[in-house]
Amino acid sequence: MTALLEVSDLSRAYEVRRGSWPFGKMATLHAVDGVSFELQAGRTLGLVGESGCGKTTTAKLVLGLVPVTGGEVRIDGESLPAAGTQPWRALRRRMQMVYQDPLGALDRRLSVGRQVMEPLAIHGLGGRLAEHREKAMAMMDAVGLAAHHFDRFPHELSGGQRQRIVLARALILDPQLLVCDEPISALDVSIQAQVVNLLLALQQRLGLAYLFISHDLRMIRQVSHEVAVMYLGRIVEQGDPDRLFAAPAHPYTQALVSAIPTHARQKRRRTVLPGEPPNPVDRPAGCAFHPRCRHAVARCRVETPQLRVLADGRRAACHLVEQIVASAA
Amino acid sequence: MAQGTDALVSLRGLTVDFDTGKRIVRALHGIDLEVRRGEALGLVGESGCGKSITWLAALGLLGGRARIGGEVRLGGRNLVSAPVTDLEKVRGRRIAMIFQDPSSSLNPVHRIGRQLGEALRLHRGLQGRAADAEARRLLDRVGIADAGRRLGDFPHELSGGMNQRVMIAMALAGQPDLLVADEPTTALDATIQAQILELLAEIRRDTGMALVLISHDLGVVSENTERVCVMYAGRIVEDAPIDTVFDSPAHPYTRGLLAALPELEGPRRALVPIAGVVPEPSNLPPGCSFAPRCDRRIPACEAATPPAIPLAVDHRVACIRP
Missing domain, CATH: 3.40.50.300 (P-loop containing nucleotide triphosphate hydrolases)
Known part of the structure; x- marks a missing residue:
């Protein structure tokens, strides 16, 4: 193999x-x-x-x-x-990468949800925004983030939660x-x-x-x-x-x-x-x-x-x- | 804890409040702590x-936005209310402190020799040749080879481990009774960390200096100290001899920390994380600060802050359900 x-x-x-x-x-x-x-x-x-x-x-x-x-x-x-x-x-x-410093890896001016959805747009994966949103929500749930985190910003979350965002963003592309x-x-x-x-x-x-x-x-x-x-x-x-x-x-x-x-x-x-x-x-x-x-x-x-x-x-x-x-x- | 007469420094009800401009946030909620002569x-x-704040506050290093309450007793006087000129006689002379990042503690534009010389002049009144000779002896003492030439180096010419050795040499310049080492090896690689910790142990054996080792790493503390205080949200939650902390930890937070750490040997077991996150100092839960994350929580935990209860002569814990 x-x-x-x-x-x-x-x-x-x-x-x-x-x-x-x-x-x-x-x-x-x-x-x-x-x-x-x-x-x-x-x-x-x-x-x-x-x-x-x-x-x-x-x-x-x-x-x-x-x-x-x-x-x-x-x-x-x-x-x-x-x-x-x-x-x-x-x-x-x-193949995705996860870095040491989640705050450095995230965009401070984008909401958590938009950052998790972004790879779908970058890789031109079709579907409407609503579908992207649904997928991002599911991924956030999988890494242990709550739905209300979707509209928050990275600085509002703790270090562990930020690393979870980075993970959700990496994993959304499967x-x-x-x-x-x-x-x-x-x-x-x-x-x-x-x-x-x-x-x-x-x-x-x-x-x-x-x-x-x-x-x-x-x-x-x-x-x-x-x-x-x-x-x-x-x-x-x-x-x-x-x-x-x-x-x-x-x-x-x-x-x-x-x-x-x-x-x-x-x-x-x-x-x-x-x-x-x-x-x-x-x-x-x-x-x-x-x-x-x-x-x-x-x-x-x-x-x-x-x-x-x-x-x-x-x-x-x-x-x-x-x-x-x-x-x- | 027994109030021995051999206490070198004792903190009593030490509090720190930070004025953020909008409101006052309490960062330290009454620390009672005693460091005995020669103790680690x-x-x-x-x-x-x-x-870290505990010792920065004790030495008056927190700046104007911090309000410090309680007592810091050193040789019969209270440092909290002492004038700056008195504090200057203590800092570096009786109690020295080293920090995590040696290269930012050293001045980048001055040679090592000049910085060491300054410490020797301030703390020991040494000048000229005597200061040079003593600086060389100190560098030699902290394991820097070819000390004479190194005195002419700038901090950027030395590695992180070497710079930490220079910091230790500067701390030793005042022949302190107590060295407070704040995460002294956190920025260093594992094999260099082992060298620095070995050096600190050696110096303690030779001089009988007391050591306060501040660290997030229970392993580092266990190998290098005799007693440990576990802190959570601005309070000491457990104070015990090192073996007791590992063999029969009493506070649920101490137990949680140990369960969250993987081992290097033996069978691999699933890690048990502590649920939730550390609360913000400005938004502490009522009662015991650890209660929301604690699996032994009962309603009484949220009613009042648990006082420190002695479990043995040298073991106290701030928990009503240890």
Whole structure:
């Protein structure tokens, strides 16, 4: 069966100037470098990593909002058409995006109802206004907004309700894929759970696929069928969320999991990574993680490790992963 | 809560009213809180619950539109009625504060060294070479390598984590008895957050400084403090040792917060959200502010604001049906 979304060897590089204009030399920044994954209908792929690791760029590449510099995105086996073309517009109906800041994603001067109906007009979906209105009402009801919200404005609603508007607006086109870029990070804890539960219920009912991006490992585990961990533009570990977070194999995933403060871990010792992620322009040679890795050997400094399948089915990009897993067990 | 003699700072019935021009809105409804010497206290709650305002008010940092009532006792004097010159001797010297976004707390047009030097001159009267040496020692203390060269850097030349280290160094410049850290790691990545929290713990071990850690993240608070106060709509609803909060939370809101949080390990369970939304400060429901969202609500909850009831020596809860 062809996957709904298939991404192979996806890359995006930017030419940037090191230092200030006009003195700095030009250099290449690899925001995303050789990322591959598949996503089936009705499933969720969680993408985690720290700021600057390329999660959001990956999301934009998938939707064609940023042109690729290498690799390919396929939807239902068909290559993604160039952005702005008619076939791309038609395809965008099936792939929608949800951003972190709902207030920034909404038009403050349009009423909630008009914004939810707008995609129908943009995509030239026929029918009279009354039909659009009916459809918008039904969609608002599906995401837990009341009928009286139809004529309100975004600033009159709470953060959680605004994210529901964004969802209703994305879902009114009946998409198959929703790219969610930190959709709950701006919300309070008690509201996060409401929105996450809504996303899970909608997936069940509508068979949606989610590409779910977050820096919150606990939320990613809650929603994902599969997780990919990114570091400096590459996937370093990918697999089943429960196994991956319970026993991370890649040294970076280990450090990331260990850095999450939880009450259960209170008495346990954590591994604090030395240093900070390097500037993506100065990506270290070999394994990009080697300067911060306590296991690094000479080979890590010269040879870039490829993602490969481990005994338990997950994938990791580390030369020493078998030894590291064996010593942790 | 037991009124120990070892209290460093105690807040009594602290209230804050904001004059919006049209009407007066109460943001803080009488906070009773004690910070003991050397203690690490967590303050958790969702946005708008008053956790930051509590300490901004205590230090007189809220500006002219805020009216502050109640008492903030530090070493036998009340800071609320104290003149500005007295407050200036407290701020940064006895009680220092750091904030969520270090790059907006630092002055972008001055070098790190000059800003650290200013803090050292104001709080310790150090000048010239002595100030330079002390600035270098402080940067070194907060884990910034090559401190001598870094003193000549501007904030934009440092990363977010490094800037937060500089802020901590500036806070340490006055050798405070208490550091109030307002969401100090919220803007930072997970691995950098771990570094900063580790640094704060290390400094506390070395200096015996007390810490108030304000955070929306129960996980962060649980690993780094001994006691936690949970705030909701301008009131403390539960005050207990950290293990008690996690093992036997008494207030329905605390229980709700815990049920809404996913775990990183163990079986995945469906999250139980707290229904409804946080009320506006200008439009609080009658009685207990949490009542409309509470599944244990009875008519009496809406009749009067529940007082803080002691459940144990070190555990109090503001709920009539805990």
